[in-house]
Amino acid sequence: MLKKIASILVWVFLFGYLIVVFSFANGKSERLVISGTQVNVVDSVKRGFVREVDVERIIKRKYPQIVGASNSGINKEVLEDLIDKIPYVKKSEVYNSLSGKLIVEIKQRNPIVRILSGKGYYLDSEGEKMPLSTNYTSRVLVVSGVVNDQLIKEELFELVKFITNDEFWKSQITQIDVDKDREYVLIPRVGAHKIELGSIENFQRKFQKLNALYTKGFTKKGWNTYSKINLKYKDQVVCTKKK
Incomplete structure (x- = not known):
């Protein structure tokens, strides 16, 4: 019983002490x-x-x-x-x-892509628009072509996040171009080729095929052998040689 009373008294003392400390700190802050x-x-x-x-x-x-x-x-x-x-x-x-x-x-805020539509704007990491700045230009992925809010919401932002969340694709893919039929073309940093992704459907699988070409095919043929890489067809990669 005495231990219980002592424990209660300790807690009462601590509570009172904290009230005094906070009151003192608050008063000091106000002054x-x-x-x-x-x-x-x-x-x-x-x-x-x-x-x-x-x-x-x-x-x-x-x-x-x-x-x-x-x-x-x-x-x-x-x-x-x-x-x-x-x-x-x-x-x-x-x-x-x-x-x-x-x-x-x-x-x-953290911009991850720049949209070249109208006056242009960024999208941040949450998909919200950011105006361009006269003070600073962020070196991010660029999207050109036929872009609108509906496209961004329904599919484009998902593709952008996939690219920017992967260290290799983030460094390799510099631009996405979209046509009126929602067909995508990717512009790489390394290599003299364009990448025809086609529609957004199964785009992750298409990137897997592209990665296999980069890691296996290009080690033998070289990065500047082709002018176009077509990923539109299921389980196929069609490459067009430079003329």
């Missing part, structure tokens, strides 16, 4: 004075869509005299909402350092 701002784009080495100066401009537009301002007067959720409206931002987080700096951490 903080903003000493400056710091923008960290955590994946800036991989892509450069978001510039620190643009984020700083958003902060100063909302809080022109932010340096020296009380932390309690800064609505961090509002700042996050404003920064998240930048079309290249996936997620932002705003918080304070112990010294009073306002820290903004940003993760950018």
Whole structure:
């Protein structure tokens, strides 16, 4: 019985201690004075869509005299909402350092393909559109030809994900061209040939056939022997020699 009472008293003490600590920390945070701002784009080495100066401009537009301002007067959720409206931002987080700096951490969206339709745009890793940027160009797979939202949703994005999720195909296939009949032609990085994939049907099997040709056939014939590789036919690969 005494052990049970002692255990309860320990938990009550710990609970009270945590309340005091959190109250103290919250009070200290409210009394903080903003000493400056710091923008960290955590994946800036991989892509450069978001510039620190643009984020700083958003902060100063909302809080022109932010340096020296009380932390309690800064609505961090509002700042996050404003920064998240930048079309290249996936997620932002705003918080304070112990010294009073306002820290903004940003993760950018990840484009995996560029669509050459109209003014052009990217699709990110979730299939959502991203506008092109005047600050940065992402070196990604390119799609040209007859492209619309329905095609992207029904089949094109699946093909794009397959290519970009495979290290070999991602490095080898640089462009996809689509005609009005939804027939696909692939442009490789290495080799003087075009790859006629045909329709999207059984495309993974077609890539298996192409891989077999690359690993077995081209080691003997060479990468520049053919001008066209046709994968349309079941269990066949039809190659046209260069003239």
